[in-house]
Amino acid sequence: MSLIWNKKAECLLPLEKEQLQLERLQNIVRYAYEKVPYYKKAFDKSGVKPSDIKALKDIEKLPFTSKAELRDAYPFGMFAAPMEEIVEIHTSSGTTGKPVVMGYTVADIELWSEVMARSLTMAGCTRADIVQNAYGYGLFTGGLGVHYGARKIGANVIPISAGNTKRQLEIMRDFGSTILTCTPSYTLFLAESAKEDKIDLKSLKLKAGVFGAEMWTEKMREEIEKRLHLSATNIYGLTEIIGPGVAQECGVKHGLHLQEDLFYPEIISPEDLSVFSEGEKGELVLTTLTREGTPMIRFRTKDITSLRRGECKCGRTTIKMDRITGRSDDMLKIRGVIVFPSSIEKALLEINGLEPHYKIIITRPHQLDEIEVQVEASESLFSDEIRHMEETKRNIENHIEKSVGLKLKVTLVEPKTLPRSEGKAKRVFDQRELK
Amino acid sequence: MRVKQISIFLENKKGRLLEALKALGREKINIRALSIADTLDFGILRLIVADPDKAKLVLEQSNFTVKENDVIAMAVKDQPGGLADVLSTLSNAGINVEYIYAFADKQDNDAVVVLRTENIDEGIKVLKKAGVHMLSAKEIYSL
Numbered sequence: 201m202s203l204i205w206n207k208k209a210e211c212l213l214p215l216e217k218e219q220l221q222l223e224r225l226q227n228i229v230r231y232a233y234e235k236v237p238y239y240k241k242a243f244d245k246s247g248v249k250p251s252d253i254k255a256l257k258d259i260e261k262l263p264f265t266s267k268a269e270l271r272d273a274y275p276f277g278m279f280a281a282p283m284e285e286i287v288e289i290h291t292s293s294g295t296t297g298k299p300v301v302m303g304y305t306v307a308d309i310e311l312w313s314e315v316m317a318r319s320l321t322m323a324g325c326t327r328a329d330i331v332q333n334a335y336g337y338g339l340f341t342g343g344l345g346v347h348y349g350a351r352k353i354g355a356n357v358i359p360i361s362a363g364n365t366k367r368q369l370e371i372m373r374d375f376g377s378t379i380l381t382c383t384p385s386y387t388l389f390l391a392e393s394a395k396e397d398k399i400d401l402k403s404l405k406l407k408a409g410v411f412g413a414e415m416w417t418e419k420m421r422e423e424i425e426k427r428l429h430l431s432a433t434n435i436y437g438l439t440e441i442i443g444p445g446v447a448q449e450c451g452v453k454h455g456l457h458l459q460e461d462l463f464y465p466e467i468i469s470p471e472d473l474s475v476f477s478e479g480e481k482g483e484l485v486l487t488t489l490t491r492e493g494t495p496m497i498r499f500r501t502k503d504i505t506s507l508r509r510g511e512c513k514c515g516r517t518t519i520k521m522d523r524i525t526g527r528s529d530d531m532l533k534i535r536g537v538i539v540f541p542s543s544i545e546k547a548l549l550e551i552n553g554l555e556p557h558y559k560i561i562i563t564r565p566h567q568l569d570e571i572e573v574q575v576e577a578s579e580s581l582f583s584d585e586i587r588h589m590e591e592t593k594r595n596i597e598n599h600i601e602k603s604v605g606l607k608l609k610v611t612l613v614e615p616k617t618l619p620r621s622e623g624k625a626k627r628v629f630d631q632r633e634l635k
Numbered sequence: 636m637r638v639k640q641i642s643i644f645l646e647n648k649k650g651r652l653l654e655a656l657k658a659l660g661r662e663k664i665n666i667r668a669l670s671i672a673d674t675l676d677f678g679i680l681r682l683i684v685a686d687p688d689k690a691k692l693v694l695e696q697s698n699f700t701v702k703e704n705d706v707i708a709m710a711v712k713d714q715p716g717g718l719a720d721v722l723s724t725l726s727n728a729g730i731n732v733e734y735i736y737a738f739a740d741k742q743d744n745d746a747v748v749v750l751r752t753e754n755i756d757e758g759i760k761v762l763k764k765a766g767v768h769m770l771s772a773k774e775i776y777s778l
Binding site: 576582584613615 | 642644648651674676677681700701702704733751
């Protein structure tokens with residue numbers, strides 16, 4: 201039986217858990233209402249007062265918060281704590297428009313370290329382990345989140361950050377890393393590169409991996425475990441809530457334990473926003489119960505999943521969420537970067553002579569995401585010279601890369617072959633088989 | 636001389652060339668010369684036809700992207716080194732050839748060469764000066 205980092209918090213009895221959640225919910229709602237003008241306005245508009253929260257169920261009276269509101273508050277409009285209390289800032293990985301900015305107080309960093317310590321422990325990490333942290337360090341929460349958790353456990357962290365595959369493999373071999381943390385697609389890329397560099401993955405000391413920041417599948421887990429000879433676990437989190445560590449799989453690998461003493465989850469219908477009962481599939485909504493810097497009340501994650509109660513074989517009683525199987529909006533994650541197809545469209549329409557008809561195709565041919573945008577070769581783009589055509593293509597590629605921050609491939613196709621915009625034209629074809 | 640060429644955008648998809656040719660055949664438009672340039676993703680079909688305006692219309696009706704532009708047409712001696720002589724004239728004048736295609740004429744002892752330079756007028760001037768036998772639109776369309 202594997203260890204539990206915080207038995208008291210992770211194995212609460214249903215009644216004590218609800219009591220704790222209610223107390224914390226009442227506090228955070230009052231705190232948000234008093235400290236953040238946005239919440240005061242939103243609550244007043246919905247005609248709800250903090251004192252109306254008498255039971256957990258009363259959370260349904262509160263308005264939702266979505267990414268749009270967080271963007272409008274750019275940069276610090278959602279901060280509840282005074283600036284001198286903020287010790288760190290992170291932003292969401294989106295490249296369109298203004299990023300979402302979240303502030304962390306000392307207590308928030310402690311909270312984050314705590315949930316990451318719980319998560320890493322679930323994956324099998326102890327203070328004797330060497331954690332090779334290949335999540336990016338920076339404004340993105342992946343790198344520092346794992347770092348704080350591993351430090352709290354007392355494990356040895358190698359802060360190698362993302363990229364530089366050759367070096368990753370050398371360090372893995374020479375330093376004897378036992379835990380690998382990165383995106384799931386990167387693990388398969390590592391495996392491919394290991395083959396080329398003649399590094400035998402079987403001879404490495406890796407025993408477990410904590411993989412997340414993008415959607416993946418059971419099939420992919422099998423593949424990763426087979427190729428890297430480690431136990432692959434799924435982690436979930438988002439900057440708006442804290443970063444990675446909101447939920448994590450234990451050794452049973454049947455759902456992710458959501459840290460519900462700190463984050464209160466609901467599942468809603470993305471259509472009419474009604475709250476679903478347990479087990480139903482819908483959009484995950486999260487409320488931070490103790491976050492000081494930027495408290496989130498009923499944040500719509502747009503991630504599709506379902507929740508299950510009951511005691512897990514591992515001994516934990518925290519509610520479990522299923523692997524994320526989709527989005528309730530059109531957001532895509534390409535190589536870990538958030539992309540909205542609408543922003544690609546916007547960039548396309550800025551190009552003279554381009555027809556507003558396009559198709560976006562995402563594939564994962566060699567373990568890494570590739571994105572292709574098909575546009576129609578209208579007469580104004582067409583030339584009798586290959587040289588000019590190639591130049592046109594490159595110009596479109598460069599323009600999109602500049603405004604969306606993503607390298608992609610543009611293909612010119614014949615006119616009137618792409619779906620038209622009347623009604624709801626399907627323009628995005630995600631062929632990565634993530635479900 | 637200057638003659639009209641039509642270029643057609645072809646996606647690298649099975650049957651697209653055939654469809655373009657069939658559309659022209661249906662309207663009884665005869666092809667005088669043809670070349671295809673291709674890349675990984677797409678191709679460009681270039682044609683010299685008797686009635687370029689009609690050909691363009693017909694192809695557009697079949698949803699092809701078509702462009703009309705001028706190229707240089709000339710007759711070159713159908714013998715070893717014939718084309719090389721012409722090209723060295725251009726090269727000496729510092730004129731780049733964007734693309735070129737040719738076909739041998741049945742009647743004369745000449746090969747018909749279609750050529751595209753960045754500046755068509757400049758190309759014609761140099762070729763004429765070197766005494767190359769230029770072909771008029773009328774001559775080439777009625778071959």
